Amino acid sequence: MAAKPVRVPKTAELVADQIRRRIVTGELKDGDFLPPESKLVTSLGISRPTLREAFRILEAENFIRVVRGSRTGASVHTPRVEAASRYAGFVLQSQGARIADIYEARLAFEPYVAARLSEERPAGAVDRLREEILHLESFIEQEDFVNFMIGVAGFHRLLIELSGNPTLLFLSDMLQDIVARYQVRFLSRHQISIDEQRRMGLAGLRSFKLLADLVETGNVTGAEAHWRLHIINANKVWLSPSDGAELVNAFED
């Protein structure tokens, strides 16, 4: 824990700091244009090369986008959740993450989320869960299993959303992005009959209903144990030993 040596920042860094602060505080919004170079150079009292270096810093950090040769100059481009999420997926692929890793990570989070929900029981949470379940039931009745599958992912997301942790929600979306692509590939490989899909769907819904009940009654350990078991069983559907070893594929084939 040695103290870092004091370093005098360069002018370009100070300028970048100023602009970055305005973006982080929301004063400059996504899509806004910065004043043209000539104006900034005058108002900040700096040289053009210094300004350009500040722009390079901010561009490397994905805060602004400079369109070369454009009259309008640099525009603000806040790091989007989706872009960060995509990049993370790409890193996972590059590190040789397996699909089973992703499913295992979800197993680490979701039972905990179920426990927290049962403990805190935010207002309206159980109602929203039951509402989602009703939607899912209608998809099964219509034999619309594509939307059912999407809805199942939505139910998992809803749990995390209700638990009130935006960071976890971001991570869950990131993992879900990867899982969704995998599931599409999986389904193209393994044909499942309509009857089997209905059977699995209804079983899944029974499990969702039980979770809603456990959350409603504030049964913390029960909710966690139930949801852990649910996810373990659900993972088995998607992960045969050979499928699970498949590498994460962060983009379309």
Next chain:
Amino acid sequence: MPDKISTKTTGVDNFMSISLQVPKASQIVANDLKGRIARREILAGECLPPEPELMTQYEVSRPTLREAIRILETQGLLTTTRGGRKGARVHHPSSEQAAEQAALALQLHGASLLDIMQLAAAMTPAAARLAAERRPRPDLTTANRHYEDVGRAGGDPRAATLALHRLKAEICALSGNEALKLIAGMMTMIVQLQLDAVPERVEDLPPENVEHWQETYNRIGLGLRAIKTGAAVKAERLIRQSLEEAVVYYKRIVARDPLHFIPDWRPRSSESE
């Protein structure tokens, strides 16, 4: 004021865009280039082949190729130089970059230290179990060092918080699960950005925290020992209990200071890159 993360997932888009949409030519080219970078066919620091060559290889027009390169540039995988005599320079997807991007995106959306602590309380026990189950046994040298740092940081709550977080990240790295490892790395970055939320002096901590801390600290040590001996269930239980206590400590700190500002984002301290 930071925007809320949109509550509607692009769930429909995830599925539909994969199976139904016809991708644009520039996307196809971008994906192929990404694949070549991911498979290390092009190494970091190297340049892509020059534009005319790529145009021939992919049989696309210059605007399409440029669009594909721009896509990779916005994703931090390439940098293009002015004049374009050399091709675009490749950067490999790095977990540090991923962590920074995630940390920034989350910072703008109001991610808090409490979020991270709760996440860690969920994730790290599972990681501890996985680490304990690994054969051959994982090397706990780094983990023990972080543990000792926590102990040594006694009078400095911020240093202790950071060291504890590094320990959690190391346990996640030891799990062998790349997803947990990446996530933990992101969390460490956010913690560094949010350390202002922790009081600077022990005197400013709620007394109940200080009272019970030694017990929690010892329990973490036992958890590490359980990982070492391969007692997976015990490791999970001990780490879980300790980290849930840490959440309680932190909630007491936050409860005392309801006006928690998102601190200024600080520039990277490292000069390289």
